Amino acid sequence: MSHKHSMIVLYLIVVGMVAGLGAGWFFGEDVLVIKWMGTLFLNALKMTIVPLILAAVISGVASLGDIRKLGRPGGLTMLYYLSTTVIAIIIGLVLVNLIQPGVGVEMSAEALQAGQAKAESNSGMTFSDILLSLISPNLVKSAVDLQLLPLVFFAVIFGAAVTTVGTAGGKVIDFFEGLNDAMMKIVGWIMYFAPIGVFALVATSLGEAGGGEAFLATIYGIGKYVATVLIALAVHSVVLFLIMMTMSGRGVGFVKDMARALLTAFGTASSSATLPLTMECAHEHGLSERSVRFVLPLGSTVNMNGTALYEAIAAMFIAQMYGIDLGIGAQILIVVTATLAAIGAAGIPQAGTVTMLIVLGAVGLPAEGIGILLSVDWFLDRFRTTVNVWGDSVGAAVMNKYMVSKEEVALEEALEPHEATASE
Template sequence: MKLHHQIFLAMVLGGLAGAATSESTRLLGLPLLPAYDLIGELFINALKMVVVPLITTAIISGMINVGEDDNLGRLGAKTVVFYLATSLIAILVGLVVVNLIVPGVIDGEPAKDLLGLAKETDQALQSIEGRGAADFTEILRQLLPPNLFQAAAETQMLGLIVFSLFFGYFLRTLRGAPGEHLRQTVEGIYQVVLRITMVIIRFAPLGVFGLIAATVTRTGLDAVEPLALFFITVLLALALHMFVVMPLLIRFLAKRSPWRHLQAMTPALLTAFSSASSAATLPLSMECVEKRSGVSNRTASFVLPLGATVNMDGTALYECVAAIFIAQAYGLDLSLTTQFVIVLTALLTSIGVASIPAASLVAITVILGVIGLPAEAIGLILVTDRLLDMCRTAVNVWGDSVGAVLLARSEGEEDVLRRPMRELDADPL
């Protein structure tokens, strides 16, 4: 059974188990509610355990593998600027939509009671109380921490991300045996951390079961309404970015047909949606971009692998919406400063999110920690995470392909999106 089917089944079983039990229900003399809590807590702790090694090694590995030195000039600079700009636009789209819909507030009241958050609300309010414009200086301090190990222990990921970017860039310029050995070591660590993360994600159905069963046991099925609004909010924001913002860039910057590029990328987008993995889709993405969209191998081989590592438009948007939804459900009135922190952290952590299913859950725990919310609140969004993961992965892959088209056109390539439609229709892809 595929993972998303397992998670869906776990969600249903968790809801049924929670509906069939109360806080005093016992099985073989043991209370069930603490057992539900333990299962969910173990899953959350496992995600938190891999936060630091996953994001740091992902960024360093991505910087090492960005391409040969002759590709790091003009094309490299334009690629990085484009990816950062589109990720920022995606986050701002999500920010506007979630503030307009306010999915964490139901009938004028925070959804904390419906979601079983009441017992932690006071603590969350105390942790964020008194924050204001002066916190901006603290954000700048976190960008360059004096002690990386202390920053890691306190989950201050901003400084670790900045250090990882510098470390990866200069490591790729280190010649000779020491540089090669260190690069192989970092890549080996990254691959091991990926495997550990995948094992944790494999246990997601159990974690979802425990978290959903505990929530339904405490609150019943009233959590459906705010989660449905959250789901719709994310889908609307993703759709705006994918079908409005990015096509406008193709039309006005590349001066080509967005519809033709969408047709060219359909096989890759379907694969991305079904696999929820940018990395797994990368070979097919390169095939579609080169053979169906007409981008040169020189541009595609540099832009797409880099994009699979650092360009996560859909993920960045989702992280922003999820964090603000949770804050709304807690009844927090987020100031502009705090929302700026969310935008900045979503932008930086999206760079370090590994291109594997559900890895963004790790990044969301980072954002929650930065704004002072408990990481356990991530349990609110696990019910809808798998399907939204599939949607945002498709947006990620689409963003990479649009970047390849725009950058190819900026390099003077004239064959981009010139292939006749009838040839695309006959293509076996």
């Protein structure tokens, strides 16, 4: 989908959201006659999950090259990205448990009963259950049941293994890269119908709640949800990333030099589309060629701090909305699932909506809860994409210390007196 088409779809989604709010308010339960439209849109997204996640994760891991040759810089880069992703999720979980934005959102009796049934099925989860959920004895059955966590885990292992088998592995990688491109095209086609799907999902969600008071409670709940996400993103980006930036020895000038990339990320809601500009800004700031060409492309594939944080908060919001009490075991599972799902999230607008289904499925939450979130997803998507790009940029700055060769350091030191003289 071109940038022009993406913006058109974005504007239409806004129109669909507003129209859905109006329809839910004025027609109440009568609007449920169009519920099938929202269900059809959700089913279309679900249809792409298994092939999309397998292709995206395998091709993303394989893009690292032979994992045996990554060495210390590669290992440190992966450790940085995984650590910051986990920290982002934990920040999100802490804030969503403190603010509890989903508590008080009105739901229909039928929906609440379904939520309680989910709660019973999730009770008693232990750490061993979490580990066992990573590996399935039957991947086909897991795919049929949409138990996607073991599929994501397998895809990571498979992607790493295929990089070590030479020429034959290259053919496999080419296949999954082609499959990933094809699935991205299909997702783009589905997004053309997003305005209609959002209209139906928003309208029926409000119609099921029924009544003006319930409507206002829903809007209040969404407002608290938006505030929770934005606060968590701010905490993660300002506090954590400024600490990381300090460790890299770079100051406010780095923020200024990366501003164009960050504004572009906000405008396009696509970290992939922003990558060329991100690399250009990093070059202009003075980061080494090796850190820019390795760390930033890798980050745009596997480092989705903002997306992972958002998915964790959204899952807990849906649980609170349906009255499902997720214990520490289920929340640890959210950390694991959101981390793996973030690795497989494509750097395109609304990609988090697809991977969100993985997180919800892992802890047994109803996928229908996504409907109410879609009304504000277009707005939050821009902020979390900006945080994703900011995380990639800071990662490149931090890892620059470990990836610059001694020869490059000596050359830079030799040039400093000459540059100082020239500036005088």
